[in-house]
Amino acid sequence: MDNNADTNIYDVLIIGAGINGCCSAYALHNAGVKVALIDQTGIAAGGSGAAGAFISPKISKSGELKEIMEVAHTYALDFYTTNFAQYTLTKPLLHIANDPKENEKVKLFKSKTTLEQLSVDETIQTLLSDEALKSEAIFFANGAVVDAQGVCKALVSEIDFFCLKADSPIWQEGTWRVGKLFAKHLVLAIGAYPKIIPSEYVGLRGIWGHRIDIETSTIVPCILHHHVSISPTMQTGVVAIGATHDVHYSPFSGEHYDVKQGHQALLEKASKTLKLNNIKILKDYMGLRSGSNDYLPMLGALVDANSTLNLYPLIRHGQHIHPKDYHFYPNCTMINGSGGYGFVLAPYLAKCLKEHIVDHKPLDEILSPSRFFPRWAKRQS
Numbered sequence: 001m002d003n004n005a006d007t008n009i010y011d012v013l014i015i016g017a018g019i020n021g022c023c024s025a026y027a028l029h030n031a032g033v034k035v036a037l038i039d040q041t042g043i044a045a046g047g048s049g050a051a052g053a054f055i056s057p058k059i060s061k062s063g064e065l066k067e068i069m070e071v072a073h074t075y076a077l078d079f080y081t082t083n084f085a086q087y088t089l090t091k092p093l094l095h096i097a098n099d100p101k102e103n104e105k106v107k108l109f110k111s112k113t114t115l116e117q118l119s120v121d122e123t124i125q126t127l128l129s130d131e132a133l134k135s136e137a138i139f140f141a142n143g144a145v146v147d148a149q150g151v152c153k154a155l156v157s158e159i160d161f162f163c164l165k166a167d168s169p170i171w172q173e174g175t176w177r178v179g180k181l182f183a184k185h186l187v188l189a190i191g192a193y194p195k196i197i198p199s200e201y202v203g204l205r206g207i208w209g210h211r212i213d214i215e216t217s218t219i220v221p222c223i224l225h226h227h228v229s230i231s232p233t234m235q236t237g238v239v240a241i242g243a244t245h246d247v248h249y250s251p252f253s254g255e256h257y258d259v260k261q262g263h264q265a266l267l268e269k270a271s272k273t274l275k276l277n278n279i280k281i282l283k284d285y286m287g288l289r290s291g292s293n294d295y296l297p298m299l300g301a302l303v304d305a306n307s308t309l310n311l312y313p314l315i316r317h318g319q320h321i322h323p324k325d326y327h328f329y330p331n332c333t334m335i336n337g338s339g340g341y342g343f344v345l346a347p348y349l350a351k352c353l354k355e356h357i358v359d360h361k362p363l364d365e366i367l368s369p370s371r372f373f374p375r376w377a378k379r380q381s
């Protein structure tokens with residue numbers, strides 16, 4: 001950690017040290033940018049520290065989401081295996097449909113994908129439950145799971161890190177200020193945590209997730225995605241099971257989350273895929289993942305809603321204004337909304353962010369958080 005007052009002027013301040021903040025810091029630092037990374041708790045202390053961190057393809061229908069997920073998935077597999085091999089376990093990945101509707105989706109994906117597929121061998125077949133065997137499945141030759149906390153820490157090992165809560169970053173005289181830290185650019189990578197710059201129009205949902213590491217005498221030879229994910233880890237004999245998602249629980253509500261019930265739900269769901277013998281629960285991981293309302297991630301500038309509405313009050317009544325004419329907070333980029341695919345998306349989004357800040361390449365409009373602004377503005381009338 002570097003808290004020296006003489007070195008508090010940076011090119012970029014990144015708030016949030018989850019996988020999005022850590023990949024952004026890594027990409028910018030490697031391009032010669034002076035970066036400070038800020039987190040209120042520590043590195044990978046939020047949703048990222050809880051993640052199963054599978055680098056899995058998303059089984060989805062064609063469209064923008066499928067396209068970006070495919071590019072990001074290929075990029076991520078290469079990124080982690082090349083740069084962070086010691087935190088990356090590569091294994092074939094068996095995705096099993098978990099209901100009749102998913103059967104159709106898997107069937108279609110299987111017929112269209114260019115990703116290498118394998119046939120399920122006897123060792124795996126004998127492990128699987130009847131339900132799993134009867135369901136449609138796709139067996140990818142190349143899957144991976146990363147050590148979520150290990151990889152986040154390794155990504156930022158050369159970055160100045162500051163453990164502090166950023167309340168309201170201030171823009172003054174062409175510079176962003178967070179506490180005693182200053183920079184021309186601000187990157188917000190705060191996941192599902194309370195917003196620190198007014199941007200109510202950004203539709204983000206925090207969903208609580210729980211995963212466990214267990215000891216078991218059953219050998220799990222590949223990564224399995226079914227009702228939950230079941231996967232070998234970097235530690236021999238340790239299997240990760242995750243994640244259950246609870247859309248109703250929020251750590252900010254002061255409610256209690258029942259960890260024992262969480263265990264039960266995870267083990268029950270895992271048992272629908274295969275029988276795990278001699279189980280001992282070793283460790284719990286819990287956290288919030290933040291998803292956008294349209295499932296696409298967000299990477300882009302934030303609209304200053306007040307000043308845009310003052311300038312174009314008729315937006316409230318449906319007047320169309322081209323997004324380039326909105327007022328944006330200067331030099332402020334949000335990276336967020338990756339849902340259950342943060343580890344898949346982050347390396348690619350961080351590369352795009354670096355190209356934007358360093359090489360002045362425009363960001364993809366499709367990912368801009370401003371896409372939520374007109375609809376929100378209409379509700380303000």
Ligand SMILES: Cc1cc2nc3c(=O)[nH]c(=O)nc-3n(C[C@H](O)[C@H](O)[C@H](O)COP(=O)(O)OP(=O)(O)OC[C@H]3O[C@@H](n4cnc5c(N)ncnc54)[C@H](O)[C@@H]3O)c2cc1C
Nearest residue numbers: 016018020040046047048052053054166191209341342343
């Ligand atoms: C149980 C579970 C399993 C998952 N499994 C997978 C998986 O298999 N594969 C996959 O790709 N994804 C998975 N995900 C999703 C993935 O974890 C998320 O998409 C990803 O963590 C999002 O990262 P992030 O950096 O945007 O947010 P976070 O990891 O939540 O990081 C945000 C950080 O911002 C900090 N912060 C917030 N506000 C402030 C402030 N005011 N000042 C300072 N710091 C602040 C927080 O402390 C936090 O560390 C899973 C998620 C969960 C919960």
